[in-house]
Amino acid sequence: MTVPALSHAITARVSRIPGVVAVSLGGSHARGNARSDSDLDLGLAYDAGRPLDLTALNTICRELDDSGTASATxxxxxxxxxxxxxxLTVGGQRVDFIYRELGRVGKSVKDALAGRVTLHAQPGHPHGIHGHHYAAELAVGVLLHDPSGRVERLRTRLGGYPEPLAESLERHYGWQPNFWLDGAEKGLGRGDLHHAQGCVYQAVMAMVQTLCARERAWLxxxxxxxALAAAQPGAPPGFGKRVNAALAALDVVALRVLASEM
Known part of the structure; x- marks a missing residue:
């Protein structure tokens, strides 16, 4: 995995903003599977006791953005x-600044180590976001700026993929695929396509969560x-292509076969 040069250049700018404790590279670029059109995700860690200087951040956003109009929330x-x-768009490259409050990151690490599985609604995420999500980002991300060492200490505390988390995720999701597929069949039987599609989606996510937990792969x-689940050694043969085909056809039977192979 090669850290894009642009991420270092931007980090040099945003790291000087009051309130920015650390900067990290996340998403597909951190995983090493970015495409040419992938966004560059930069996490800005801050402490709730010392809020980000939004005036300074907005000034840098406008200076960096190709249109000169980007602004921060x-x-x-x-x-x-x-x-x-x-x-932002910087030199034609889409760039996302994403805030992470360090107290909440620390709580996420505790949840992961304890094997606590909680799922929270979040706009833009149809499956939702788990309480251990920030811990997963911490494990996968690449630190670009962490002068106090606070983020690195959290990552050291997390260690690898916690066994209690893997076991809890499999207990939580391992039984769910057929439960959701039962709901999909009932929805199709009464002509409720919307409900059936939602159930099928959740059945697939339950399979994905189970496969990733078994292989200790951060999701x-x-x-x-x-695609991540399909790349795991324990995935059924052709998992990705078979899931895509079943979703396109709303083929509950094919998904039941996949669930049985797991």
Whole structure:
């Protein structure tokens, strides 16, 4: 995995903003599977006791953005779990600033280590966001600026993928695929396509969560989740293609076969 040069250049700017404790590279660029059109996700860590200087951040957003119009939200502006940030285009490259409050990151690490599985609604995330989500980001991300060492200490505390979390996720999701598929069949039987599609989606996500937990693979969000699960050694043969075909046809029987192979 190569850290894009642009991320270092932007980090040098935003790291000087009062309130920015650390900067990290996340998403597909951190995983090493970014495409040419992938956004560059930069996490801005801050402490609730010392809020970000939004005036300074907005000035840098306008200076960096190709259109000169990008602006940053206040913390919480994008919902309870995505928090807030800014969308920019820098030299033709889409760049996302995403806030992370360090107290909540620390709580997420505790939840992961304890194997606590909680799921929270969040706009933009049809499956939702888990309480251990920030811990997953911490494990996968690349630290670009952390002069106090606070983020690195949290990552050291997390260690690898916690066994209690893997076991809890499999207990939580392992039985769910057929439950959701039962609901899909009932929905199709009464002509409620909307309900059936929702149930099928949740059945697939339950399979994805189970496969990733078994292989101790950190799942960041729904984007690319099927491909990540398909790449795991324990995935049924052709998992990704078979899921896509079943979703396109709303083929409950094919998904039951996949669930049985797991």
């Amino acid at each position: 206040p913390p919480g502006g994008w919902g309870p779990w995505v928090d807030g940030g800014a969308w 960041l969000n729904e984007k690319g989740a099927v």
